[in-house]
Amino acid sequence: MTSLKFSKMHGLGNDFMVIDGISQTFTPNNQQIAQWADRNFGIGFDQLLLVERAQTNGVDFRYRIFNADGSEVQQCGNGARCFVKFVSEQGLTDKQEIVVETASGIIKPRLNDNGLITVNMGKPRFAAAEVPFVLRGGETDGAVSYIVMNGIDSAEMSMVSMGNPHAVMLVADVATAPVADWGEALQYHERFPERVNVGFMQIVDKNHIKLRVFERGTGETLACGTGACAAVVSGVRLGVLAAGEEVLVELRGGELRISWAEGGDVLMTGAATTVFTGEVVF
Numbered sequence: 239m240t241s242l243k244f245s246k247m248h249g250l251g252n253d254f255m256v257i258d259g260i261s262q263t264f265t266p267n268n269q270q271i272a273q274w275a276d277r278n279f280g281i282g283f284d285q286l287l288l289v290e291r292a293q294t295n296g297v298d299f300r301y302r303i304f305n306a307d308g309s310e311v312q313q314c315g316n317g318a319r320c321f322v323k324f325v326s327e328q329g330l331t332d333k334q335e336i337v338v339e340t341a342s343g344i345i346k347p348r349l350n351d352n353g354l355i356t357v358n359m360g361k362p363r364f365a366a367a368e369v370p371f372v373l374r375g376g377e378t379d380g381a382v383s384y385i386v387m388n389g390i391d392s393a394e395m396s397m398v399s400m401g402n403p404h405a406v407m408l409v410a411d412v413a414t415a416p417v418a419d420w421g422e423a424l425q426y427h428e429r430f431p432e433r434v435n436v437g438f439m440q441i442v443d444k445n446h447i448k449l450r451v452f453e454r455g456t457g458e459t460l461a462c463g464t465g466a467c468a469a470v471v472s473g474v475r476l477g478v479l480a481a482g483e484e485v486l487v488e489l490r491g492g493e494l495r496i497s498w499a500e501g502g503d504v505l506m507t508g509a510a511t512t513v514f515t516g517e518v519v520f
Contacts, residue, residue, distance in 0.1 A: 239519055239520070240519070240520055241517050241518070241519045242257065242262060242264055242517065242518050242519075242520070243257075243258065243262060243515070243516070243517050244256060244257050244281075244515070244516060244517070244518060245324055245327075245328075245512055245513075245514070245515045245516075246281065246283070246512075246513040246514050246515070246516065247320040247323070247324060247510060247511060247512050247513060248316075248320070248491075248510075248511050248513060249315075249316030249317065249319050249320050249461060249463060249491075249508060249509065249510050249511070250316060250460060250461035250489055250491035250492035250493070250494065250508060250509065251459070251460030251461050251489075251490065251491025251492065252284055252285075252316040252317075252459045252460055252461040252462060252463070252491060253282070253283045253284050253513070254283050254284065254285050254286065254287050254316075254317055254320050255274060255275075255281055255283045255285075255286045255287070256286075256287045256288075256289070256320060256321070256324045257286065257287070257288050257289065258289050258324075258328055258330065259288045259289055259290045260289060260290065260291055260330065261330075264288065266286075266288065266302070266304060266308075266310070267308070268304075268307075268308030268309070269308065270308075270520065271286050271304050271306075271308040272306065272307055272308045274286070274518065275306035275307075275308075281516075281518065283306065284305075284306055284453070284456050284459050285303055285304060285305055285306065285311075285314055285317055285456070286303075286304040287301065287302070287303055287304075287314070287317050287320065287321055287324075288301075288302040288303075288304070289301065289321065289324065289325060289330065290302060292339055293339065294339050294344075296337065297337045297338065297339045297344065298325075298331060298333065298336040298337050298338060299321075299325060299330075299331075299336065299337075299338050299339070300338070300339050300340075301317075301318070301321055301338045301339065301340050301345075302340075302341070303317055303340075303341075305453075305454070305455030305456050306455060306456045307455045307456070309455045310341070311341075311402055311454070311455065312340060312341040312342035312401045312402045313340055313341070313342045313345075313359075313400060313401030313402045313464055314402075314463065314464060315357060315359060315400070315462070315463015315464040315465075315466065315467060315506055316461055316462065316463040316508070316510075317463070318338070318345055318347050318355075318357045318359075318463065319347060319355040319357060319463065319506075319508055319509070319510040320510045321338065321347065322336055322338075322347040322348070322349055322355055322357075322510070323349065323355060323510040323512065324512075326349055327512060334348055334349045334350075335347070335348040335349075336348075340401060341401075342399075342401030342402065343360055343401060344360070345357060345358060345359060345360060346358045350507075353509070354507055354508060354509055355507070355508065355509070355510050356505060356506065356507040357463070357505070357506045357507075358503050358504075358505055359400055359401070359463075359464070359467050359503065359504040359505070359506055360400075360401070360503055360504065361501075361502070361503055361504070362398050362399065362400055362467070362468070362471045362498070362504060363398070363399040364380040364381075364397065364398060364399075365379055365380050366379050366380070366397070368399050369397045369398070369399045369403045369404075370399075370403065370430075370431050370432055371384075371397045371403070371405075371429055371430060371434075372428065372429040372430075372431065374429075382396060382472075382475045382476060383395060383396045383472075383476070384396075384397060386405070386424070386427075386429065388419070388420055388423035388424065388427070389423060393407050393420070394407070394408070395407050396468075396472035396475065396476065398468040398471050398472055400464040400467045400468050400471075400504065401464065402435060402454075402464055403430060403432055403433070403434045403435065403454075404434065404435045404436075404437060404464065404465060404468035404469075405424060405430070405434050405435070405436050405437070406436075406437040406439055406468055406469050406472040407420070407436070407437065407438055407439065408439055408440075408441065408476075408478075409438045409439065409440055410440065411440060412438055412439075412440045412448045412449065412450045415438040415440075415450060416438075417436075417438055417450050417452050417458050418452070418458065420436055420438075420452070421436045421452025421457070421458065422452075424436055425454060433454035433455070434454060435451060435452065435453050435454055435462065435464070435465055435468075436451065436452045437449060437450070437451045437462070437465045437468060437469045437472075438450045438451070438452075439469045439472070439473065441473065441478050441479070442488075444478070444479055444480040444483075444485075445479070445480050445483060445484065445485050445486060446485065446486045446488070447469060447470070447473060447479070447485060447486070447487055447488065448488045448489075449462075449465065449466060449469050449487055449488065449489055450489070450490065451465035451466075451489075453465070459491075460489065460490045460491030460492075461489040461490065461491040461492060461494070462489070463494065463506055463508070466487040466489065466494045466496050466506065467496055467498070467504045467506055469487065469496075470485045470487065470496040470497075470498055470504070471498050471504060473485070474498055474499075474500070475500075481498070481499045481500060482497065482498070482499035482502075483497060484496070484497045485497065492508070492509065493508070494506055494507065494508040495507045495508065
């Protein structure tokens with residue numbers, strides 16, 4: 239039998255099991271992670287976050303993310319905020335700003351004096367190969383939006399990679415948006431070879447949106463940090479959101495503040511909360 243200490247954390251209701259893989263040994267196992275993720279028979283979470291030693295000079299930590307089905311993914315914005323709070327609380331660092339390597343590149347989260355956490359999420363990418371997204375005849379690579387069919391209906395969507403793939407759709411009202419239908423339909427769609435996170439964005443004004451996100455490997459979550467970034471980036475490119483200004487993103491689990499100007503990095507600020515610590519035996 240093996241015992242493993244962990245923290246249960248959340249970023250606006252997007253919840254995580256966070257494991258220190260530096261002072262203890264943990265080898266990720268898809269089946270084990272899926273069992274722990276079960277909300278009736280396990281710990282219950284959207285993603286598992288694993289803290290590891292950095293593999294690159296000048297970097298503080300390596301950050302790995304596993305969905306509730308056990309699949310490993312490249313990036314998670316809400317998880318990044320929980321990550322920096324976790325390493326601070328666990329005494330793994332005394333820095334306010336850390337440098338973290340992920341499967342999609344380097345991020346630099348910062349613990350602010352007010353307790354909120356700001357993450358420089360890097361530059362968004364729009365090239366089809368980087369999302370990834372399969373282009374069809376006549377479509378322009380890196381276009382602001384594309385028409386996508388779900389087998390029955392069609393919708394205009396913006397494609398953005400924030401280190402993970404996002405498709406963002408404008409809707410009149412997030413309360414009645416077809417989140418489950420479109421989210422499920424696009425998970426194994428031929429145009430998304432690595433599946434996709436699907437965002438449903440309602441514009442309130444140029445500095446305020448409402449957002450729901452269906453996450454690949456998990457389903458709809460209360461909040462999605464990279465989804466909030468992708469939505470604001472898409473809104474700026476579409477000309478419906480203010481470039482270079484802070485945009486309030488209202489999610490079901492709470493609020494994030496995102497800013498982005500063409501050619502620049504995306505900055506995300508929000509809260510991270512530790513719910514409890516525990517130990518699992520397996």
